[in-house]
Amino acid sequence: MKRYTRRVFLRSSVMGLALATLPADGGWKSEVVSHGLSAKSLNLNTDWLFGGEYVPGSTDLDFNDKEFERVTLPHCVAHLSWRNWDPKSWEKRWIYRRHFNLPDKLGNIRFFLRFEGVMTGASVYINGQLIGRHLGGYLPFKAEITQLVSSGHNVVAVIDDARWGLDVPPDRPGPSTSSESVAPEISHLQQMQMQSSKIYRRAYLPETPYPSSSVDFWQPGGIYREAYLEAVPPIFIADVFAKPVDVLDSNRRRVEVECTIDASVVPRDPVQVQVELYGHGMRSSISRTASIRRRGRNRVMLTITGLEDVNLWDIEDPKLYELRVTLRYRGKYLHSYHTRIGFREARFTKEGFFLNGRRLKLFGLNRHQFYPYAGGAMPARVQRKDAEILKKELNCNMVRCSHYPQSPHFLDACDELGLMVWEEAPGWGYLGDQKWLGRALRDIKQMIIRDRNRPSVIIWGVRLNETPNDSSFYSKAQAVAKALDDSRQTTGAMIGSLYATKDFQQDVFSYNDYHKNGNWPTLNPPRADYPYMVSEAVGSLSGPYHYYRRTDPAEVQSAQATAHAIVHDIAASDERYCGLLAWSGFDYESGTGYVYEEVKWNGVVDLFRVPKLGAAFYISQVDPRVRPVIEPGFYWDFGPNSPAQGPGENALIWSNCDRLELFVGEEHYASVEPDSDSFPHLRYPPFRVDLRVDGASKPDLRIDGYLQGRRVISRRFSSDASRDRFLLTVDDAEIRADGSDATRAAFRVVDAYGAPRPFAGGEVFLSLKGPGDLVGQSPFPLGDNGGVGAVWIRSQQGKPGAIHIRAEHSDLGNATAMVRSVSGRRA
Known part of the structure; x- marks a missing residue:
């Protein structure tokens, strides 16, 4: 261990006002961090x-x-x-x-x-x-x-x-936190049946402390997000809420700005508050004087008008504007506060969802924020990458932050990418004692204050996930939300028999719908008395299987994409569905329900942020003018773990083309069109083809995609494993040499054309040279994850330079990559 020797100095100018005093009790002040x-x-x-x-x-x-x-x-x-x-x-x-x-x-x-x-x-x-x-x-x-x-x-x-068991959401402490007395395990399905009953709320849960596996996600400890020491003058801007109003009317469009000024002294003269809004060639400002009449919090209201030339924030063009509030006293600068806002109108109605006045079907996934090797302790770049995967790879227009407020860096990326967000307070299937409920209300308040300037956040989840009815508590939660932000609607994810409940206090009825029709998922119809959204579907509960691992048979992996397509097709069939957010975006570690090796394998993307076959449906749902796509719902493989006759008679190919031409062994095999009969409401239905072929000669497969008679994409796949190679890629060429920044290095076995080779085994040995650290496991047992894995490369503080990563496969040789760690903000 190295002894700590470095001392960091903070310099600040001297202000001509008295020092502030701490509250007498010395406890935490009920303040919310302001990123601006x-x-x-x-x-x-x-x-x-x-x-x-x-x-x-x-x-x-x-x-x-x-x-x-x-x-x-x-x-x-x-x-x-x-x-x-x-x-x-x-x-x-x-x-x-x-x-x-x-x-x-x-x-x-x-x-x-x-x-x-x-x-x-x-x-x-x-x-x-x-x-x-x-x-x-x-x-x-x-x-x-x-x-x-x-x-x-x-x-x-x-x-x-x-x-575990602290008296705070989402923990389930019961009346005692003794580790010697624990409740028996109950499955998620049992909880679904119990939550609407009096037994669940009034007897069973409150009487017995639950183990940590009673919540669907592990919570590894640590200071897992950033920390700061702030130096401010005795009078400073503690918070700013900038609320766009009447955004669709260029003549009435305005920003109502609420400034909270924290004062430890009462100055003799008024302060001057100036608000500036600028960006994309537009600038507008307003200023006023305000008297600070008492110590503590003081509120100042201003309104910016003259915003006829503002561009709206939209999923395809997410325009952001900078807002700066400056505080002066006797003409001298004291303090300033920066934030970003966007102009957009998001409305959930009984007739569907409307963004900026146009109907839009919400299409997305749920996300957990935890990662292999590090729990939630990943830096900004890694958190942002998840938003990029959801928006740019999976074509989602919305994500649900299940089941807690997530990293500000993830939300920053959502603002910038045009990925709409459902943000919800911590909780999962349980309501505790009065102290617990008080902390839940505190969380709702702090969540809203932290993120209410974000245009990406379009709805607040103030009813905790899958919890039983409590009209008193949820009326209070609704009142807190509306008092802090009346520009957004509220919701909460309901489950089981609560589909028909009348005891609902929020604006939008959201339902975790795990109904089945035989082996395949289906959905309840929308309720007519509320705007209606499906907040979860498929997952491990209503899909054809409970697990979707790369080690499972190919037909299991492929069925995940079909299940997701089925529920999205149903949601698209009725305009009263505001949309559907399926379960789930990423695999995650858990100890309850259908887990294997303490992992929930119901993500369409794996733990290492590599899309599975289940992601093929999402990858295909993009305008072909933006990106033509061909994603087989199968592996082109005739190996020992694959069918000898190929993908089978109902093989699906997920594509946004209007015609596909298939060639097997360079011989034309089939011409196929989208299967609109099975998926009549999808924008881009899959293609169904009989691919029962003789693989003895290890033929190649070629798929050409056409739009309006013109070939726009061609992909090839090899069944000859002797031509396989080992591939290593890194997400970023540069990271910052701050000791925290990191980037992913993914490795897998691929065929001669770069397509994934299923069920590949062997061990991968990883090593680094240069000023970086490996966040991951070496050797990595590649076969345990079906031929795919990843680690993260983290910089070392104050040590710029080239970081070389080497990955050596036990059978296929080695691959190398380089990441440059740089000083300053360039990365």
């Missing part, structure tokens, strides 16, 4: 010291931490594989420490410590003194530490309580 806060801000992501399990005294100022491990945020407390996660490895209390220095003359500056997310509870100390405790792993929290820091050396210590 423009101040002297010290990034606290580097130089943390991680001591492992908490030991008494480790929060003291003079505690000897020389044996602690130096780590960078985001950080996970446990060493995780890509499967078989064991919650016992993280469900403990852990200790982090961070040293920092402040200048000799601090001046009249207020200091705040801010954490974007700690899983799940945090006790934070400054220079040995407890400043507060926070419960909840999915939203930021901050506290003022002005009176506790001093010039020179300071230490922040964090006890991370990652134990």
Whole structure:
């Protein structure tokens, strides 16, 4: 272990006002992080010291931490594989420490410590003194530490309580958190049957503490998002809500701006507040004076008009505008706040969903934020990549952030890409005691305040996922949402017999629909009394199979795409469906329901963010003028694990072309057109073809795609495994040398033309040279994931240079790639 030696200095100008004072109780202030806060801000992501399990005294100022491990945020407390996660490895209390220095003359500056997310509870100390405790792993929290820091050396210590059963959503503590008394396991299907009953709410759940496997997703502990030290003047802008109004009427279009000013003193003269909106050749501004009449929070309202030339935010053209609020006192600059907004109108109606006045069918998937090896502790670039996969590869126009507020970096990418978002507060199938419910209301409030300036967020999930009825609590949740943001509608995902309930307090009725018709999924019709959306479908419950692994037979893998296409076809058949968000986008680690090796394999993309055969349907649903697509719903393979006669008589090819020509062994085999009879409502139905062929000669397959008589795409596939090769690719050519940034390196066995070779085995040995670290497993057992795997390459702090990754397959040789780690913001 290396002893911590680096000291980081924060410089800030001196303000001519008195120092702020801490609240008398020293607890966490109920504040929400503002990403637009423009101040002297010290990034606290580097130089943390991680001591492992908490030991008494480790929060003291003079505690000897020389044996602690130096780590960078985001950080996970446990060493995780890509499967078989064991919650016992993280469900403990852990200790982090961070040293920092402040200048000799601090001046009249207020200091705040801010954490974007700690899983799940945090006790934070400054220079040995407890400043507060926070419960909840999915939203930021901050506290003022002005009176506790001093010039020179300071230490922040964090006890991370990652134990299960804390009395906060989504945990299920029951009346006792004793690990010696646990409830019997119940399946997701049993919960569906129980949730609408009195037994579920009033007797069974509250009486017994549940194990962590009673929630559908693991929650690895750690300071798994970023941390900051902020220095601001005694009067500063704490929050800005910029609400576009009447966006479709160019004459009435305006932005109503609510500025929250935090003052530790009451100045003699008014302050000046200026709001500027600019972007895409447009600039507009307004200013006014405001009297600060009391210490604490003061609200100032302004309205920007003259916005006739604004461009709307849309899924195909997501225009964003910069908004800057500047605070001055006696003509001198004090502080500024930056945020981004977009102009769009999103309306859920009984007749469907409308974006900017036009009908649009919502088409998307649910997303969990957890990753192999790291849990949720992945940096901005990796979080953003998921949004790119959903929008650019899977052609989704919406994502549901199930079942908690997700990384701001993921949401940044959604804003920029035009990917609409359902954001919901933490929760899963359970309502706790009054303290638990109070924290759920707090989460709803903080979620909305954190993200209400985002145009991508079109609806708030303020009814917690799959929970029983509680009209009192959900009336309060609705009131909180409308008080904070009356520009968006609200919803909550219902399940089971609650489809017909009248006890619903939110605006849009969303339903997790896992009905089946024989072996295939089907959907209930839309309710007529609410705008109606399908919030989950298929998954492990209503598809033809419970698992969709690359090690499963090809017909199992292919059936996943068919199941997703079936439910989207039904949703497209009736305009009263606002849309459908299927389950799920990505495989994820879980300990309940249909799991294998502690993984839910119901994603159309695997843990390593590589699309499966199940993704072929989504990949094909794009305008061919943007990207012509041919994605077979099968593998062209005659190996020992594949059918000897090929893909079979009902092989599906997912494509957006209007005609396909197939060639087997260079001989013309078939001309096929889309199967509109089976999928009459899909924009781009699949092609069905009889591909029972003799594979003894290992023939190639060629598929040519045509639009209006013109060939626009051609793909080839080899069945000759002797020509296979080993492929290694990286997502990004450059990353930042900050010790946190990372990029994915994916590897797989492919055929001679680059198509995936199914069921490939062998081991992959990985190594790095240069200033980077490997986040992953070596050797990697390729056969355990059907021939595909990935690791992530993380930079080293302050060490730019070329990072070379080498992947050696036990049978097919090696492949190499290079990532350049660069200083500054260039990456």
